[in-house]
Amino acid sequence: xxxxxxxxxxxxxxxxxxxxxxxxxxxxxxxxxxxxxxxxxxxxxxxxxxxxxxxxxxxxxxxxxxxxxxxxxxxxxxxxxxxxxxxxxxxxxxxxxxxxxxxxxxxxxxxxxxxxxxxxxxxxxxxxxxxxxxxxxxxxxxxxxxxxxxxxxxxxxxxxxxxxxxxxxxxxxxxxxxxxxxxxxxxxxxxxxxxxxxxxxxxxxxxxxxxxxxxxxxxxxxxxxxxxxxxx
Numbered sequence: 001x002x003x004x005x006x007x008x009x010x011x012x013x014x015x016x017x018x019x020x021x022x023x024x025x026x027x028x029x030x031x032x033x034x035x036x037x038x039x040x041x042x043x044x045x046x047x048x049x050x051x052x053x054x055x056x057x058x059x060x061x062x063x064x065x066x067x068x069x070x071x072x073x074x075x076x077x078x079x080x081x082x083x084x085x086x087x088x089x090x091x092x093x094x095x096x097x098x099x100x101x102x103x104x105x106x107x108x109x110x111x112x113x114x115x116x117x118x119x120x121x122x123x124x125x126x127x128x129x130x131x132x133x134x135x136x137x138x139x140x141x142x143x144x145x146x147x148x149x150x151x152x153x154x155x156x157x158x159x160x161x162x163x164x165x166x167x168x169x170x171x172x173x174x175x176x177x178x179x180x181x182x183x184x185x186x187x188x189x190x191x192x193x194x195x196x197x198x199x200x201x202x203x204x205x206x207x208x209x210x211x212x213x214x215x216x217x218x219x220x221x222x223x224x225x226x227x228x229x230x231x232x
Contacts, residue, residue: 048118158190159193
């Protein structure tokens with residue numbers, strides 16, 4: 001039988017334990033769940049939307065929105081490989097900032113496209129009652145929503161109609177960029193005020209784009225989201 005010194009055995013055991021720890025850490029980071037985001041198809045026939053051309057809607061959906069989803073997936077893949085116990089703070093800051101912006105942009109774009117219809121509709125039922133209760137009337141809601149959009153014209157951002165489960169009411173929120181989605185609220189409708197949303201059709205004339213959008217709102221989708229939000 002070969003006589004192995006105790007010191008050698010201890011050293012060997014230490015190396016083995018060290019290797020196992022490294023492997024366990026590698027498995028820990030490798031097993032991080034990586035979310036996969038899919039580009040959602042247009043729920044409206046772009047050829048039939050009055051005031052917004054098919055070319056504009058397809059470009060917006062296929063380039064801006066789909067590009068954001070692609071970026072979000074790339075960020076998620078990068079995040080899954082990061083050792084957050086050792087990575088520099090500035091790297092974490094940059095990744096989390098970009099993740100936040102891309103995620104919000106994805107959600108808001110999906111709301112935007114789902115909120116566009118092929119024919120004019122009007123709010124009804126519980127949603128119509130909530131609009132009257134919280135804004136006084138549908139006309140006053142339209143005036144506030146339109147004015148908020150025009151306040152963002154020539155720049156960027158979003159106008160968001162949201163339900164607040166905390167306050168049990170609707171709000172119109174002004175967001176200068178993707179990172180300013182309202183906290184604690186359930187968004188129901190989103191108007192994209194970035195120039196890519198209207199320049200193909202209207203150039204710099206954001207007011208005409210806003211007017212066209214207001215005529216194209218698919219209130220049935222807003223009502224569906226409102227009913228779901230009431231259960232939050």
